Amino acid sequence: MPCKGICARHKALKPKSGQRYIIGQKRCQVCQIFIKWEGLWCPCCGYRLRTRPRSRKYKIQFNEKVIKNLLTNVR
Ligand SMILES: [Zn+2]
Ligand SMILES: [Zn+2]
DSSP: OOOOSGGGGGBOOOOTTOOTTTTTOEEETTTTEEEOOSSSBOTTTOOBOBOSOSSHHHHHHHHHHHHHHHHHHHO
């Protein structure tokens, strides 16, 4: 199913950190948009949403951030 424009209503703002996935935003590859949505599937086109960074570089950053957060919480 193609984009029907519903995703625009759930559009997520770009965070200052630029790390969208860390704060729970998801990417629809069909609509080419980041949305704030609880489900795994796009409410607009029905395609599976991406919840993790694609590139290795971002994956490492993602993990480092999570670990850093854990350490900060312990201290
Ligand atoms: Zn859409
Ligand atoms: Zn979509």
